[in-house]
Amino acid sequence: MQFNRHQLDFIQYPLDTHICLIAPPGSGKTQVTSARIAYLIKQGVAPQKILASTFNVKAADELTERLNDYRLPALPPIRNYHKVGSRMNRAFKKKGFIKHHQFIQHEWQIREKAKQVLLQTASTDINPHDSGTLEDFVSFISVVKSQLLSAEDTFTEKQINARYRCFINGFEEYEKLREQQGFQTFDDLLYDPVRVLLTTPSAVSFVENHLDHILIDEFQDMNPITFALFSFIAGSRAYITGIGDDDQTINVYRGSDPHFIVSGFSEGLQNVALLQLAETYRFGHVTAIAANQLIQHNKVRHNKICVSGANTPHTHISLGYYDEQLSYRCPHQRSLLQTINKHLATGRRKSDIGILLRTYHISPWIEFALIRERIAYRVEDGRSALSLPFVQGIKAFAALHVETQSEPPQVSPIIFLLNHPVLPVKKALLPQLASLVEASRTIDDEDIERIEPTLSPYVKTIVKKRINSLNKALSQPWSEAVSTYYESEIHAAYTEQIATRKQGNDIRNHSILIAALLLLNSTRSGDELLRIMTAPSEDEDTITITTLNSSKGCAWFTVIIPACVETILPYQHPDSPTDIEDERRLMYVGITRATQHLHLITTEKKGFQSALKAGHESPVSTVSPTMKEPSRFLYEMRLSDAEAVGNAITLDNDITLTTTGDISIIERYLTTLEDIYNGA
Numbered sequence: 001m002q003f004n005r006h007q008l009d010f011i012q013y014p015l016d017t018h019i020c021l022i023a024p025p026g027s028g029k030t031q032v033t034s035a036r037i038a039y040l041i042k043q044g045v046a047p048q049k050i051l052a053s054t055f056n057v058k059a060a061d062e063l064t065e066r067l068n069d070y071r072l073p074a075l076p077p078i079r080n081y082h083k084v085g086s087r088m089n090r091a092f093k094k095k096g097f098i099k100h101h102q103f104i105q106h107e108w109q110i111r112e113k114a115k116q117v118l119l120q121t122a123s124t125d126i127n128p129h130d131s132g133t134l135e136d137f138v139s140f141i142s143v144v145k146s147q148l149l150s151a152e153d154t155f156t157e158k159q160i161n162a163r164y165r166c167f168i169n170g171f172e173e174y175e176k177l178r179e180q181q182g183f184q185t186f187d188d189l190l191y192d193p194v195r196v197l198l199t200t201p202s203a204v205s206f207v208e209n210h211l212d213h214i215l216i217d218e219f220q221d222m223n224p225i226t227f228a229l230f231s232f233i234a235g236s237r238a239y240i241t242g243i244g245d246d247d248q249t250i251n252v253y254r255g256s257d258p259h260f261i262v263s264g265f266s267e268g269l270q271n272v273a274l275l276q277l278a279e280t281y282r283f284g285h286v287t288a289i290a291a292n293q294l295i296q297h298n299k300v301r302h303n304k305i306c307v308s309g310a311n312t313p314h315t316h317i318s319l320g321y322y323d324e325q326l327s328y329r330c331p332h333q334r335s336l337l338q339t340i341n342k343h344l345a346t347g348r349r350k351s352d353i354g355i356l357l358r359t360y361h362i363s364p365w366i367e368f369a370l371i372r373e374r375i376a377y378r379v380e381d382g383r384s385a386l387s388l389p390f391v392q393g394i395k396a397f398a399a400l401h402v403e404t405q406s407e408p409p410q411v412s413p414i415i416f417l418l419n420h421p422v423l424p425v426k427k428a429l430l431p432q433l434a435s436l437v438e439a440s441r442t443i444d445d446e447d448i449e450r451i452e453p454t455l456s457p458y459v460k461t462i463v464k465k466r467i468n469s470l471n472k473a474l475s476q477p478w479s480e481a482v483s484t485y486y487e488s489e490i491h492a493a494y495t496e497q498i499a500t501r502k503q504g505n506d507i508r509n510h511s512i513l514i515a516a517l518l519l520l521n522s523t524r525s526g527d528e529l530l531r532i533m534t535a536p537s538e539d540e541d542t543i544t545i546t547t548l549n550s551s552k553g554c555a556w557f558t559v560i561i562p563a564c565v566e567t568i569l570p571y572q573h574p575d576s577p578t579d580i581e582d583e584r585r586l587m588y589v590g591i592t593r594a595t596q597h598l599h600l601i602t603t604e605k606k607g608f609q610s611a612l613k614a615g616h617e618s619p620v621s622t623v624s625p626t627m628k629e630p631s632r633f634l635y636e637m638r639l640s641d642a643e644a645v646g647n648a649i650t651l652d653n654d655i656t657l658t659t660t661g662d663i664s665i666i667e668r669y670l671t672t673l674e675d676i677y678n679g680a
Contacts, residue, residue: 006277011035018272019241020265024306025592026282034066050076055218085189097196101184114138117174123166140167145187146223146255197232208235219244223255246301252582279309286646287315290637293665295588298581305672316597321604327627328563331515333369339599343558353543354556356590358569368515372522376536380546393420398526421493439474482520548586559594564602566625587633602630613640615661
């Protein structure tokens with residue numbers, strides 16, 4: 001394989017040096033890491049004296065595959081971070097430093113343990129039964145275990161909302177429970193051995209100074225606990241090579257901190273070299289310039305420029321729009337569907353498309369649109385909107401409509417259906433109310449009173465209307481059934497709730513209902529609806545829907561980033577301040593996943609397109625951000641300049657800028673490109 005000058009500088013750098021290599025997206029990080037390891041071995045370093053560590057198993061497998069091409073006499077150990085911790089756990093258990101624990105890996109098991117503690121420690125102003133609160137507590141436990149701080153100091157440093165202060169005591173009680181029951185989680189594979197090393201000199205002596213070189217991939221994802229682990233292993237003997245990109249530090253929710261790759265790497269080390277790969281071979285000049293202009297707004301980063309390498313394909317960036325009032329909740333999703341259909345019309349596969357979400361919160365409208373158009377997709381991490389209770393109710397309606405053709409309906413889907421939107425009755429009554437569901441049957445107050453005589457007349461009216469609408473629908477042909485139950489009863493129920501309670505979830509569910517109605521009305525039967533809502537087979541060609549976080553390390557021919565609007569990208573969490581630099585890094589990762597076409601969807605706000613073309617700054621600093629506002633990141637990318645300069649470079653034309661404002665990034669880009677071409 002041929003390497004460029006910057007890649008060779010790293011591969012052949014003197015062995016007696018600690019190296020921090022900054023590797024932008026698509027710069028050949030895995031290739032140069034494997035080449036560096038091969039170089040070390042050829043220079044006489046014993047393979048068993050080298051440790052290569054990656055962020056996950058997939059990266060470890062890729063590095064191993066690359067190294068196999070060098071036909072080395074032996075390979076060094078290649079392990080992901082947690083595998084390193086796991087092996088140390090086993091060794092420490094044999095030495096008696098750590099007690100034997102049962103390992104639990106399923107999220108539901110961890111949530112059960114955390115819920116047990118939260119029920120005992122929760123303050124009066126939070127609901128320990130709320131799934132969101134439980135997730136926040138589990139997340140807090142994970143963050144504490146990524147730090148070298150106490151739970152209280154972590155709570156303060158991360159600026160967590162004061163109403164969750166009970167989490168501090170909750171963490172201490174959780175650790176007591178862990179000790180009593182003898183279990184370990186994924187986080188504890190790193191947390192437990194580091195705690196031992198911090199307090200036990202004999203454990204330090206056991207692990208340190210056995211290696212000559214440690215190479216750590218994805219170094220930007222270091223958190224304090226992981227960094228401490230590798231520092232103990234290195235001791236005073238091993239040279240450390242950290243490889244990563246500060247602009248791709250996106251696992252902050254796991255405790256990752258760009259400080260380690262920006263300035264922390266050299267702290268306490270002698271003879272440190274900072275190297276940089278300057279060229280990407282993933283995307284063209286337009287995307288490279290837009291990405292540079294976006295990320296330069298961050299302060300915690302190395303002052304660098306990444307340029308598109310020679311012969312890298314041209315990348316096109318396009319914008320699509322939602323209606324301003326509906327924003328990303330638009331039921332039609334026309335821009336997204338048009339982009340997909342244009343891609344497929346060229347004969348390319350669905351698997352060449354990635355839809356990258358800031359949060360799965362926005363996926364229902366997208367998934368309904370894809371199902372409606374019979375476009376197969378797969379949601380990573382099993383987080384499909386089809387698992388939402390409201391959507392399960394829709395599937396239950398279809399199943400019930402089918403079942404009435406041949407056999408009596410089942411109770412469980414009826415309960416799903418009756419209680420979305422939520423009926424003002426106790427859940428214990430729902431199975432009995434389900435017994436009243438029967439096609440063509442009309443129930444009255446007496447039927448309900450036999451089940452629960454204490455219900456108020458108002459509640460009885462609501463329940464009776466819901467069940468009678470469902471019974472009527474079950475006796476009708478499909479299109480009439482949809483109209484009777486969803487277009488009339490359910491739509492009216494949500495409309496009334498919104499008018500009286502004005503809760504965000506009601507408004508969101510009503511918006512999902514509008515999208516669902518388009519889907520329901522695109523089918524001819526309950527059978528057809530159930531069929532098209534069935535998950536695709538393993539070998540079926542599908543579009544990938546995933547999050548910006550999970551897209552790291554991936555690339556697609558066409559990338560679509562929906563909901564490029566304020567409150568979503570950047571994300572505005574209701575209980576914690578938004579770190580704009582974290583959000584900007586996520587956007588940077590997202591836009592650098594596309595190899596040929598990047599499509600960004602935002603709101604069609606009056607004046608936005610002209611402001612973008614003129615290179616104006618984002619107005620969000622002077623307004624209260626809402627989902628109707630285009631994301632500030634679209635302004636920061638200066639798309640008109642990126643398009644003009646990138647196309648001019650690709651076509652070897654003169655550069656003409658039509659915008660006003662700072663052009664220093666463009667000047668640096670052109671200078672860097674010229675230096676590379678001239679071999680400077």
